[in-house]
Amino acid sequence: MPAVYKLMSVNTAPERAKRLIGRVVEDVKDRWTIQYIANAERIDEVLPTLERERPDIMFVASMWTPEQQQEIVLIAQKAIPGIKTFKIPTGFQVEKGPDAVVELIKENLPSILNDPEPKSAL
Structure with a gap:
C-alpha cells in the first residue's frame, strides 16, 4: 500500500x-x-x-514573487520541520x-517526495 x-x-x-492539482493527482495515482x-x-x-491541516507537501504557486515564495517556504519549515515544498x-x-504547470509538477514529483530539501524548478 x-x-x-x-x-x-x-x-x-x-x-x-x-x-491543476487534481490533474496531477489523477495522473500519478498509480505511483502515489x-x-x-x-x-x-x-x-x-x-x-x-x-x-490546522498538517500537510506533508506544500506547493507554492507562480503568482508569488521569489521573495514571497521564500517567506512562505520558511513559514512552512518552521511550522512543520521536514515538510516537502515545491515553488513553481x-x-x-x-x-x-x-x-x-501540470507537467512541471509531475516531472519534479519524484525528487520532491524523495528529498527533504525544498525544491524549486528552474
Missing part, C-alpha cells in the same frame, strides 16, 4: 489550484496517493492552514500555461 501524502497549495486562485487538503490564498493564511517559478503559469 503506497503512502498517502497530504498536500496543500498557496495560491490566490484556489479553484485553479484545485483543478496524494490528497489535496487545503489552499491558503494569502501569506497570512499559510501558518494557520499548516497548523514566478510567472510560469502566465508564460507557459496550465498544462505546463
Whole structure:
C-alpha cells in the first residue's frame, strides 16, 4: 500500500489550484496517493492552514514573487520541520500555461517526495 501524502497549495486562485492539482493527482495515482487538503490564498493564511491541516507537501504557486515564495517556504519549515515544498517559478503559469504547470509538477514529483530539501524548478 503506497503512502498517502497530504498536500496543500498557496495560491490566490484556489479553484485553479484545485483543478491543476487534481490533474496531477489523477495522473500519478498509480505511483502515489496524494490528497489535496487545503489552499491558503494569502501569506497570512499559510501558518494557520499548516497548523490546522498538517500537510506533508506544500506547493507554492507562480503568482508569488521569489521573495514571497521564500517567506512562505520558511513559514512552512518552521511550522512543520521536514515538510516537502515545491515553488513553481514566478510567472510560469502566465508564460507557459496550465498544462505546463501540470507537467512541471509531475516531472519534479519524484525528487520532491524523495528529498527533504525544498525544491524549486528552474
